[in-house]
Amino acid sequence: xxxxxxxxxxxxxxxxxxxxxxxxxxxxxxxxxxxxxxxxxxxxxxxxxxxxxxxxxxxxxxxxxxxxxxxxxxxxxxxxxxxxxxxxxxxxxxxxxxxxxxxxxxxxxxxxxxxxxxxxxxxxxxxxxxxxxxxxxxxxxxxxxxxxxxxxxxxxxxxxxxxxxxxxxxxxxxxxxxxxxxxxxxxxxxxxxxxxxxxxxxxxxxxxxxxxxxxxxxxxxx
Amino acid sequence: xxxxxxxxxxxxxxxxxxxxxxxxxxxxxxxxxxxxxxxxxxxxxxxxxxxxxxxxxxxxxxxxxxxxxxxxxxxxxxxxxxxxxxxxxxxxxxxxxxxxxxxxxxxxxxxxxxxxxxxxxxxxxxxxxxxxxxxxxxxxxxxxxxxxxxxxxxxxxxxxxxxxxxxxxxxxxxxxxxxxxxxxxxxxxxxxxxxxxxxxxxxxxxxxxxxxxxxxxxxxxxxxxxxxxxxxxxxxxxxxxxxxxxxxxxxxxxxxxxxxxxxxxxxxxxxxxxxxxxxxxxxxxxxxxxxxxxxxxxxxxxxxxxxxxx
Ligand code: SF4
Ligand code: SF4
Numbered sequence: 001x002x003x004x005x006x007x008x009x010x011x012x013x014x015x016x017x018x019x020x021x022x023x024x025x026x027x028x029x030x031x032x033x034x035x036x037x038x039x040x041x042x043x044x045x046x047x048x049x050x051x052x053x054x055x056x057x058x059x060x061x062x063x064x065x066x067x068x069x070x071x072x073x074x075x076x077x078x079x080x081x082x083x084x085x086x087x088x089x090x091x092x093x094x095x096x097x098x099x100x101x102x103x104x105x106x107x108x109x110x111x112x113x114x115x116x117x118x119x120x121x122x123x124x125x126x127x128x129x130x131x132x133x134x135x136x137x138x139x140x141x142x143x144x145x146x147x148x149x150x151x152x153x154x155x156x157x158x159x160x161x162x163x164x165x166x167x168x169x170x171x172x173x174x175x176x177x178x179x180x181x182x183x184x185x186x187x188x189x190x191x192x193x194x195x196x197x198x199x200x201x202x203x204x205x206x207x208x209x210x211x212x213x214x215x216x217x218x219x220x221x222x
Numbered sequence: 223x224x225x226x227x228x229x230x231x232x233x234x235x236x237x238x239x240x241x242x243x244x245x246x247x248x249x250x251x252x253x254x255x256x257x258x259x260x261x262x263x264x265x266x267x268x269x270x271x272x273x274x275x276x277x278x279x280x281x282x283x284x285x286x287x288x289x290x291x292x293x294x295x296x297x298x299x300x301x302x303x304x305x306x307x308x309x310x311x312x313x314x315x316x317x318x319x320x321x322x323x324x325x326x327x328x329x330x331x332x333x334x335x336x337x338x339x340x341x342x343x344x345x346x347x348x349x350x351x352x353x354x355x356x357x358x359x360x361x362x363x364x365x366x367x368x369x370x371x372x373x374x375x376x377x378x379x380x381x382x383x384x385x386x387x388x389x390x391x392x393x394x395x396x397x398x399x400x401x402x403x404x405x406x407x408x409x410x411x412x413x414x415x416x417x418x419x420x421x422x423x424x425x426x427x428x429x430x431x432x433x434x435x436x437x438x439x440x441x442x443x444x445x446x447x448x449x450x451x452x453x454x455x456x457x458x459x460x461x462x463x464x465x466x467x468x469x470x471x472x473x474x475x476x477x478x479x480x481x482x483x484x485x486x487x488x489x490x491x492x493x494x495x496x497x498x499x500x501x502x503x504x505x506x507x508x509x510x511x512x513x514x515x516x517x518x519x520x521x522x523x524x525x526x527x528x529x530x531x532x
Contacts, residue, residue, distance in 0.1 A: 153337075154335060154348050155348040156351040157354065158351050158353035158402060159351065160390065160391075160392070160395060160399070161332050161352075161462075162385065163387075163461040164390045164391045164461075165462060170334070170338075170462065171337045172337075177391070179395075180391060183394075184392075192398070195398055196398050196402050196405065197405075198354070199353070199354070200357070201350050201357075201369060
């Protein structure tokens with residue numbers, strides 16, 4: 001899922017301080033799972049802002065809403081009758097949600113309330129780790145199910161590099177060396193022979209390098 | 223091994239000599255005379271001079287320009303090229319540029335992560351990795367086309383090298399990794415600096431058993447220690463370098479003013495020991511900012527004079 005972390009409250013205060021009426025909109029999707037932008041976080045942020053502006057003796061009305069998903073037109077539509085009442089909106093959805101909300105309500109100021117980080121997994125509560133960079137052409141079949149693009153700091157396809165030490169990456173001892181993981185897994189799977197085949201340069205066109213991407217699934221269109 | 227390119231380094235190896243290479247690190251400014259000065263010091267003692275490419279991810283005068291300088295001095299450069307900073311378009315373009323100046327040795331590297339350097343906030347590229355760069359240079363030379371398919375004529379006549387680190391983990395993959403680089407086109411290998419002899423010899427033995435030392439010319443990496451501080455730093459702080467405790471003890475065991483000499487002595491002993499090893503075809507002496515010691519090391523290790531090759 002998409003992982004995000006809340007923006008520091010000071011940054012949000014700075015964004016909204018000159019308005020009178022602000023709506024905070026959460027998302028029940030990914031950002032709820034990583035506890036960055038769901039119902040609960042909307043409530044906490046709203047409460048903190050109210051407290052701050054009350055103490056600062058500044059009048060600022062803050063309302064709350066949380067949609068099932070902000071990356072979905074149908075749910076965004078649920079705001080249509082009330083959004084005009086606000087000077088600005090702070091969206092706690094991922095960057096996709098923030099943009100889709102702004103796209104739907106063209107004349108409304110929409111600010112991001114979280115920092116969207118990566119696509120990853122929950123290792124444990126409060127610990128999330130990157131697993132995929134959406135390169136558009138998955139090579140996990142040949143790398144023991146571990147992605148060298150997302151998990152090797154140098155994105156090597158023929159690694160490991162010379163900096164791998166005791167299973168850790170040269171960049172930081174807190175980062176597992178992706179290639180050590182690949183090696184260990186290929187070994188378990190009895191597929192180490194795969195390793196010696198030089199892997200050709202990757203076609204990055206299916207990745208971000210091909211420009212903004214779009215999927216058209218004719219089979220699904222109405 | 224028959225030589226196929228105009229590379230003098232290749233000819234030295236093909237003639238069965240133990241090759242000697244060393245390197246110069248370009249300055250962090252545009253003073254090209256620094257390179258000339260360093261090269262002057264070592265030129266008669268080595269067969270070719272590597273020029274590092276923004277080593278440790280620190281921005282420096284570019285490797286290609288420095289190589290051109292060496293070439294204009296009548297010397298034989300080895301163009302080090304990392305894939306960290308340039309995509310395949312830029313890499314291939316630099317290879318063509320180098321070839322246009324008659325530069326005919328290249329060392330294909332992935333490069334350190336930019337995290338270590340003076341621009342840790344930079345974007346990195348890593349469009350290709352070192353293995354893919356090897357494949358690319360070989361393709362340009364042997365098949366005469368670019369990755370994109372465009373035919374190149376004349377072709378860049380490159381003697382192609384790669385690095386190997388027998389000391390990085392996992393150890394089990396280090397010989398297969400060498401095999402992969404050989405399969406991708408590496409003809410010579412310059413190793414990471416060797417301090418753990420036992421591990422190096424094990425790696426070499428495994429490489430020999432697979433016939434890899436026949437396929438690629440292995441130049442053993444030698445870096446003289448200046449003092450015990452450097453030994454400790456390399457042991458603890460430089461990823462992928464394996465400095466056994468005995469070495470730290472040995473350098474630290476002599477008075478401060480004698481530590482440099484002890485470091486040189488150790489380097490010479492290492493060369494002499496490795497000369498006897500089947501599969502070691504020469505030495506790559508990386509005297510980081512200590513180029514003035516290279517002649518002495520080469521001489522005292524019995525590698526001087528260098529063979530005359532035309
Ligand atoms: S190969 Fe591409 S799609 Fe597959 S996990 Fe890695 S980045 Fe994601
Ligand atoms: S140490 Fe491992 S993860 Fe880090 S850059 Fe090298 S191969 Fe990749």
